[in-house]
Amino acid sequence: xxxxxTCLIAIRALRRNKLRSVLTGLGIIIGVAAVxxxxxxxxxxxxxVEAQVASLGQNVIxxxxxxxxxxxxxxxxxxxxxxxPEDAAAVAREVADVVAVSPEVRDRAQVLANGLNWNTxxxxxxxxxxxxxxxxxxxxxxxTDQDVRSVSKVCIIGKTIVDQLFPDGSPVGxxxxxxxxxxxxxxxxxxKGYNLFGxxxxxxxxxxxxxAMKRVSRRTNLNSILVQASSxxxxxxxxxxxxxxxxxxxxxxxxDFTVRxxxxxxxxxxxxxxxxxxxxxxxxxxxxxxGGIGVMNIMLVSVTERTREIGIRLSIGAHDSxxxxxxxIEAMILSGIGGAIGVGLGIGISELFxxxxxxxxxxxxxxxxxxxxxxxxxGVIFGYFPASKASRLDPIEALRFE
Amino acid sequence: MQPVVKLxxxxxxxxxxxxxxxxxxxxxxxxxxxxxxxxxxxSGSGKSTLMNTLGCLDQPTSGRYLLDGIDVSRLERNQRxxxxxxxxxxxxxxxxxxPRTTALENVELPMxxxxxxxxSREMRDRAMQALEIVGLAKRHDHFPSxxxxxxxxxxxxxxxxxxxxxxxxxxxxxxNLDTRTSIEVMGVFQKLNDEGITIxxxxxxxxxARFCKRNLIVRDGQVVRDETxxxxxxxxxxxxxxxxxxxxxxxxxHPA
Ligand SMILES: Nc1ncnc2c1ncn2[C@@H]1O[C@H](COP(=O)(O)OP(=O)(O)OP(=O)(O)O)[C@@H](O)[C@H]1O
Ligand SMILES: [Mg+2]
Numbered sequence: 001x002x003x004x005x006t007c008l009i010a011i012r013a014l015r016r017n018k019l020r021s022v023l024t025g026l027g028i029i030i031g032v033a034a035v036x037x038x039x040x041x042x043x044x045x046x047x048x049v050e051a052q053v054a055s056l057g058q059n060v061i062x063x064x065x066x067x068x069x070x071x072x073x074x075x076x077x078x079x080x081x082x083x084x085p086e087d088a089a090a091v092a093r094e095v096a097d098v099v100a101v102s103p104e105v106r107d108r109a110q111v112l113a114n115g116l117n118w119n120t121x122x123x124x125x126x127x128x129x130x131x132x133x134x135x136x137x138x139x140x141x142x143x144t145d146q147d148v149r150s151v152s153k154v155c156i157i158g159k160t161i162v163d164q165l166f167p168d169g170s171p172v173g174x175x176x177x178x179x180x181x182x183x184x185x186x187x188x189x190x191x192k193g194y195n196l197f198g199x200x201x202x203x204x205x206x207x208x209x210x211x212a213m214k215r216v217s218r219r220t221n222l223n224s225i226l227v228q229a230s231s232x233x234x235x236x237x238x239x240x241x242x243x244x245x246x247x248x249x250x251x252x253x254x255x256d257f258t259v260r261x262x263x264x265x266x267x268x269x270x271x272x273x274x275x276x277x278x279x280x281x282x283x284x285x286x287x288x289x290x291g292g293i294g295v296m297n298i299m300l301v302s303v304t305e306r307t308r309e310i311g312i313r314l315s316i317g318a319h320d321s322x323x324x325x326x327x328x329i330e331a332m333i334l335s336g337i338g339g340a341i342g343v344g345l346g347i348g349i350s351e352l353f354x355x356x357x358x359x360x361x362x363x364x365x366x367x368x369x370x371x372x373x374x375x376x377x378x379g380v381i382f383g384y385f386p387a388s389k390a391s392r393l394d395p396i397e398a399l400r401f402e
Numbered sequence: 403m404q405p406v407v408k409l410x411x412x413x414x415x416x417x418x419x420x421x422x423x424x425x426x427x428x429x430x431x432x433x434x435x436x437x438x439x440x441x442x443x444x445s446g447s448g449k450s451t452l453m454n455t456l457g458c459l460d461q462p463t464s465g466r467y468l469l470d471g472i473d474v475s476r477l478e479r480n481q482r483x484x485x486x487x488x489x490x491x492x493x494x495x496x497x498x499x500x501p502r503t504t505a506l507e508n509v510e511l512p513m514x515x516x517x518x519x520x521x522s523r524e525m526r527d528r529a530m531q532a533l534e535i536v537g538l539a540k541r542h543d544h545f546p547s548x549x550x551x552x553x554x555x556x557x558x559x560x561x562x563x564x565x566x567x568x569x570x571x572x573x574x575x576x577x578n579l580d581t582r583t584s585i586e587v588m589g590v591f592q593k594l595n596d597e598g599i600t601i602x603x604x605x606x607x608x609x610x611a612r613f614c615k616r617n618l619i620v621r622d623g624q625v626v627r628d629e630t631x632x633x634x635x636x637x638x639x640x641x642x643x644x645x646x647x648x649x650x651x652x653x654x655x656h657p658a
Binding site: 311 | 454457459460479480483484486487488492494498499500501502503507511512514515516522561565
């Protein structure tokens with residue numbers, strides 16, 4: 001078959017010029033590797049963000065004290081607000097499909113234990129807080145409603161606190177002083193890592209919100225209220241009901257609260273990674289095209305350089321199509337092999353990246369297929385022009401070419 | 403017997419813009435099977451143009467060319483390529499071997515463009531046979547850069563033979579070679595011709611033309627003389643003479 005013979009011819013021609021072949025392939029290798037690495041790193045980043053969003057808890061709606069816009073999701077302390085424990089109780093009582101509610105007070109303070117001290121965030125919460133945030137304890141137990149009512153001096157602590165203040169073993173039952181007030185450690189939280197905003201979620205001491213208000217911070221209002229909905233499709237309705245209820249409870253006054261759901265938070269956070277991945281993807285795509293133009297460039301040069309060779313082939317009976325197909329196959333083999341090496345390199349880079357960052361980079365099958373197919377396609381597209389140029393040469397003139 | 407090549411009033415005018423060059427002006431010619439022809443003439447007389455026409459590399463402006471009974475003067479590009487592949491063999495002044503390609507692969511080349519399917523085994527066998535004919539079977543895995551000019555030209559001859567052509571065409575095949583290698587190449591041609599292959603070649607050297615059976619002189623695009631070589635040179639004899647002369651020269655330079 002003529003086609004097989006042409007393949008053989010193309011392979012022989014490539015073998016004759018190893019250096020040129022390698023250099024030609026290099027552009028494609030880099031392009032494909034970049035595309036694959038970026039796609040998989042981007043995917044990994046997305047998965048990471050999704051995991052962090054999930055770590056916020058299931059179907060969580062947050063009521064923040066004070067007014068603020070999307071840009072200020074993290075919001076200020078809200079100290080001017082009037083969000084109160086009664087508001088939380090009203091939401092729990094009157095809004096349908098609410099599973100759990102936890103009033104929240106935030107503060108920072110110096111804490112002491114075992115002669116060591118540490119500045120950390122002190123959060124006052126209700127007993128349902130851990131279930132809302134889908135957070136487990138590795139030791140001890142959560143404080144109870146009774147603790148909330150009696151303003152108990154009990155706390156549960158995060159992993160970082162254990163590392164910093166209880167270097168030698170079990171902290172449960174020991175005492176931790178917050179602003180010099182002794183609190184008994186009743187539980188230790190499972191490590192949760194960093195949140196969407198890069199904060200260490202394990203660097204925390206959680207106390208009953210009543211204790212936080214009366215003993216630690218001496219205040220009467222809440223920073224926020226966490227509300228858990230029974231299912232994702234109830235969230236919007238609940239959000240509206242909460243807004244209505246709290247507005248009604250503030251009859252006549254400006255609403256001084258903001259209700260946000262978890263999805264909005266997630267969207268804000270993923271939007272950034274999405275944009276970054278897209279931008280980098282475009283850069284990688286451009287480099288792939290540049291690689292393709294490199295293939296075309298070298299193929300064009302090689303048409304000139306190999307004019308005599310083409311003349312010889314034509315003079316001993318090659319058809320136009322034989323020459324065209326030969327150059328096309330050469331270009332495709334170059335970019336195909338380049339693509340394959342690029343895929344390998346891309347996978348290697350993303351594996352290395354995930355190893356260094358400690359998170360999973362997911363290499364989607366489609367990106368590998370697209371890398372391989374795309375590079376072969378580039379071979380065809382950018383190989384076609386030089387190939388057809390070569391095939392139109394006049395044998396006599398090509399032979400005379402020096 | 404029908405001639406292998408029959409030219410009827412062939413003209414070739416190069417029309418490169420303003421000037422028209424009338425390179426071939428009405429050549430008629432019949433070449434029978436088994437002939438061995440040398441075309442001679444001054445530079446620019448139209449020898450190469452004539453050879454390109456004979457070789458189906460170029461189309462005449464007017465006239466008819468019958469190769470093996472087929473009118474090839476009006477064929478299109480790819481059909482002419484097939485004729486070149488199947489019925490003609492080419493040997494060029496500059497050898498025109500593919501660089502960085504072994505002698506064997508160079509000789510295999512025409513078979514890769516054959517219409518018929520040839521197995522790679524058969525390709526190899528036929529290429530080795532052709533190399534055997536020119537006495538280079540042992541050097542089959544050498545690259546052109548590792549071969550002398552005469553050896554490269556013999557590889558080129560092997561390549562031209564491998565598809566068993568009707569006519570072997572050579573434009574100044576000895577133009578780049580010294581006397582001795584030229585005679586060796588002519589020896590290969592004579593051997594092939596003895597086996598029945600028709601050969602047409604261009605040469606500037608009268609000595610070389612005397613190895614052929616028939617000489618054509620071309621001037622201004624026309625054949626002005628067409629004669630049979632009376633006292634034909636034979637390669638083995640000429641080689642022997644050359645050797646004797648060399649020995650004599652040595653004796654003079656290095657007296658015992
Ligand atoms: N492609 C071309 N375009 C224009 N003119 C050409 C072309 N090829 C050859 N000629 C002209 O045709 C004439 C015959 O050229 P040709 O090459 O056939 O001569 P030649 O007998 O082979 O000469 P030489 O012995 O130097 O090889 C010359 O005047 C040459 O300039
Ligand atoms: Mg010439």
